Amino acid sequence: MNKRTFLQLLTLMFLGSHTKVIASQQESKTRKKSERIVIVGAGLAGLAAAKALQQAGHQVLVLEARERTGGRIWTSNQWLGMPLDLGATWIHGVDGNPITDLADEISARRLITSDQKSVIYHADGRVFSQVEEKQLRKIRKQVFDLVRKAQDAETDVSIQQAIAQLVQEAAQDTHRLNLLNFILSSDLEHEYAASVRDLSSYWYDSDQAFAGEDVFFTQGFKVITEYLAQGIEIHLAQVVKEIHWQQAQIQVHTLDQVWRADRVIVTLPLGVLQHQDVHFVPELPREKRQAIAQLGMGVLNKCYLRFAHAFWPQAVDWLEYVSNSPGEWNDWISLQRTAQLPVLLGFNAADQGRAMEAWSDKQIVASAMQRLRTIFGASIPEPIDYQITRWASDPFARGAYSYNALGSRPKMRDSLAKPLQNQLFFAGEATSKTYFGTTHGAYLSGLQAAQKILMT
Ligand SMILES: Cc1cc2nc3c(=O)[nH]c(=O)nc-3n(C[C@H](O)[C@H](O)[C@H](O)COP(=O)(O)OP(=O)(O)OC[C@H]3O[C@@H](n4cnc5c(N)ncnc54)[C@H](O)[C@@H]3O)c2cc1C
Known part of the structure; x- marks a missing residue:
């Protein structure tokens, strides 16, 4: 220790x-x-x-x-019998987490989501093969090896600068570039709510985490x-x-x-x-x-889409989309397996999340549906309703949560x-x-x- x-x-x-x-x-x-x-x-x-x-x-x-x-804990009861969190959702790591103690004190019902229950889709909607998942893991390792190397360097640089060589190598190969952008978005920008251009290589991960599962509250946070x-x-x-x-x-x-x-x-x-x-x-x-x-x-925004029934795989929690527009609709969570709700929640973070705040609700839902149709086909139904956040424009939050920017120190x-x-x-x-x-x-x-x- x-x-x-x-x-x-x-x-x-x-x-x-x-x-x-x-x-x-x-x-x-x-x-x-x-x-x-x-x-x-x-x-x-x-x-x-x-x-x-x-x-x-x-x-x-x-x-x-x-x-x-x-x-920034904000449970919406707009949909009867479907409390949904527009701010924080999960107790991240339940073991030794003080929020677990509070939840136990009030016997709050919780459900577990699992990263292991996930499926990855190509930009064109095909499901990743095992070979392709292996390729993704290989690029992920290259990214984090370079970031770790940057952490040992004399001066701090942004994560984007730290991995510049990988971006350059991938520039001629659209598929490889999509995979790289997906990792940057999903592993870093969604996690820390910030662009890799702004995250400090030295300090972006200076935080610590509790072990254990991620759980959410059936009645909301x-x-x-x-x-x-x-x-x-x-x-x-x-x-x-x-x-x-x-x-x-x-x-x-x-x-x-x-x-x-x-x-x-x-x-x-x-x-x-x-x-x-x-x-x-x-x-x-x-x-x-x-x-x-x-x-x-940083910025992390949510878009809940409610459907009449789930048309996506029911045994998974996470639907990962390797978009060909960097940072767009990469991460989705389904509430079907855990809460038996035919609801999908799409996230957009960092630059993409911030830019989309200027779009109308209609544009955001249309953009989400376009991605879902690429994956599940043109015949999927329109959502019955939606709920969308704009945390950067919220005058009493002005963002989702803080991060260690290039130039800052813990x-x-x-x-x-x-x-x-x-x-x-x-x-x-x-x-x-x-x-x-x-x-x-x-x-x-x-x-x-x-x-x-x-x-x-
Ligand atoms: C979209 C999103 C997803 C998240 N997901 C998770 C998650 O899954 N798990 C997790 O652990 N964390 C998550 N977080 C982070 C978590 O929500 C925050 O870290 C935490 O709730 C912050 O609590 P706080 O008391 O520091 O700030 P806040 O909750 O923001 O409290 C500050 C209060 O000050 C008030 N205020 C602002 N200006 C004024 C003023 N001028 N006068 C009076 N009052 C004012 C605000 O209205 C607010 O109520 C998420 C956050 C967001 C936005």
């Missing part, structure tokens, strides 16, 4: 998997003085912090810009945020515009009110901080502004998380050096911010 892993395990053991652990550790301290704590944002990080601090005896209130809680929100004072439709700190009481200005607090936890998404939608008075220190500017905020996430004068605290997935871009990263960051308040 290296030093980094050891320290992370120590932190997790210290936090325990439950907010109650923190509360009891701090009981004697908080009995002395109950503080007024305002939390900006009712996503997973904000709610985790709120619950821990309230249990420890503080007066907590949460200000949330939207008309709902959950933030919101069962977790609703559970955490119970009993917390949450004010919805409160768009924070300014935070005045470095004074006896912090003032949080929303569009129509000023809220006063002894301490504030800011859980704004990185994209919102980058866009400077909230003004800090005085401005944040240089180190924090630099972290905000240099870390990346320690910038510590700078982002660093409290200011024991008054202003920061949490949210982007502040998690170990688990950025995930629900468990957001949750643990909220607990860590609460812990810091309770320790001082």
Whole structure:
């Protein structure tokens, strides 16, 4: 076990998997003085912090810009009896994952999806042969060998620069180029929500993962945020515009009110901080502004298509499409095997995901259907309905999740998380050096911010 892993395990053991652990550790301290704590944002990080601090005896209130809680956890009930997640879907790696503990506490029903249950299709719709799958694996190995080599180089380069030689070699061979583009899109751009042009070769994968299966909630991920929100004072439709700190009481200005607090936890998404939608008075220190500017905020969008019946293979979860337009409709998941729902979910990430946000719903559905018809034939039915996300255009997210951009360093996430004068605290997935871009990263960051308040 290296030093980094050891320290992370120590932190997790210290936090325990439950907010109650923190509360009891701090009981004697908080009995002395109950503080007024305002939390900006009712996503997973904000709610985790709120619950821990309230249990420890503080007066907590949460200000949330939207008309709902959950933030980037957003379960849609638009289709009766089919709760669908428009934001986070999976607990990625259930073993030791704190979200598993929360799900167990409320006995939330979960279903497993498996990468092993997948089928790969050519650009023309043919299913990959075993020989072709072997070729794909070979190119994948070449990509990651080059990226690993770049990680040992003197200076950091983007992943695109790291694999430039492979792209050049594949340029004359359309099939090989399609395979290469598919790997870049599916393995990297969908995973990290960022273009290979922007991902740092050194640091793109500096995060860690829990082992075990990927599971999703039959009633949607919101069962977790609703559970955490119970009993917390949450004010919805409160768009924070300014935070005045470095004074006896912090003032949080929303569009129509000023809220006063002894301490504030800011859980704004990185994209919102980058866009400077909230003004800090005085401005944040240089180190924090630099972290905000240099870390990346990525894009991953979803398009759910609901059909009268499943016309695709029923035993698979993942349908992989080696498109001849780079990054377009590469990854699909079927809800038929796991949830018995005749629903396909197509993803588009990074440049492609961002560009498609400008398309109309009709154009997006037509583009998806064109790909599905290439694979399954012209006679497949039109969808009964669809649900489409546009996370980059969402003013309270401005992206899907953060990534380590070329020019950034993992320690910038510590700078982002660093409290200011024991008054202003920061949490949210982007502040998690170990688990950025995930629900468990957001949750643990909220607990860590609460812990810091309770320790001082
Ligand atoms: C499409 C998609 C798929 C994903 N898939 C997964 C997955 O399968 N598994 C996984 O682990 N993670 C996944 N993630 C990532 C995960 O959803 C996030 O990391 C996590 O939910 C972030 O929580 P947070 O509390 O840090 O931020 P948020 O949930 O964004 O919370 C921040 C809150 O601040 C509010 N806010 C913003 N501006 C203001 C303002 N001015 N005033 C007041 N409030 C404001 C927002 O409305 C929001 O509620 C996915 C994300 C997306 C978008």
